[in-house]
Amino acid sequence: MPRFYFEDFSVGQILPLGQVTLDSAAIIEFATRYDPQSFHVDEKAAASSPFGGLIASGWHTCAVIMRLMCDAYLLDSASIGSPGVEDIRWKKPVRAGDTLTVQVEILETRPSRSKPGQGSILTRVTAVNQHGEMAMTMESWCMLAARSAA
C-alpha cells in the first residue's frame, strides 16, 4: 500500500524536495535530444548569445524537478497521473553548474465530483538557485486515489 493518498495532502502544507544540480554535460545531453537551440547545446554559441553562456532547456528543468517530486512522495503515493499544469514561469536562466533548491506548497485539494474515490491536488513548485534567485515557478495538478477508496 502506498504511504500517501489524496487525504494526506492539505492546503498550506510545504514539502521540501531537496536540491538538484544541472551540469553542462547533462544540459547538452538533454537538449541535444529535445531542445537543440544553440544556447542549450553549444558552449561557444551560448557564450555569444544574450544569455552569455550555456543554459538548460526549461523542459530539462521541469524534468529534473519531476524526478525530485517522484523521489520525495509520488513514488510512494496513490498517484494516478496529472491532468495538467496551470502555469510555468522560467524566471532566470538555469546555468551549467547551478544548484536548485526545490519545494512544493499545496495550494488546493479538490475531491473529484465525477469519480468518487479520487481527488486532485494543486501544487506550487518553486526552484531557487544558489544565489537565492527564484529560477522557476510552476503550478501543477496531481490526481490521487483516496484512502477511503483503497
Added chain:
Amino acid sequence: MPRFYFEDFSVGQILPLGQVTLDSAAIIEFATRYDPQSFHVDEKAAASSPFGGLIASGWHTCAVIMRLMCDAYLLDSASIGSPGVEDIRWKKPVRAGDTLTVQVEILETRPSRSKPGQGSILTRVTAVNQHGEMAMTMESWCMLAARSAA
C-alpha cells in the same frame, strides 16, 4: 542570419509541426530518468493501473513536441528562449505506439516594452493522436529578436 524573426509571426498563423510516435522503449527510457511512476516504466504494473497499459510521462510528450517546434522553425529563428507556459492540458494518455500530429497556432504577438528589438509570441500547441483524439494542448511563450534590430 536566421530565417524567422519576431515580425515573421502573425496572429492566426498555423504551423504544422508534423508527427511523432512514442514507442514503449522511449517511454520507459525517459521516465526511468525523470518520472519513474510505475505506469510510465513498468508494462506489467501499468496494465493493472487505471490506465490499463504503459503511458508516456507528460513531460516526455512536452519534450518531443519541443523537438518538433525546434525542427519546424525555432532552430532557424532568432529565438531567445521562453519566459514560460500559460497552461498544459494532458487530456488523453499517450500510449506506447501512439502517433501524435502536432500543430502550433499563433495566438498573440507582443513587442517588448522594456526591450526594444524583441518581442514574444504566444503559441497554442495541439497534439492529436491517431484516433483523432486531442491528447495534449499547451499555450506557451517564445521570445524572439526583431528583424528591425538585427
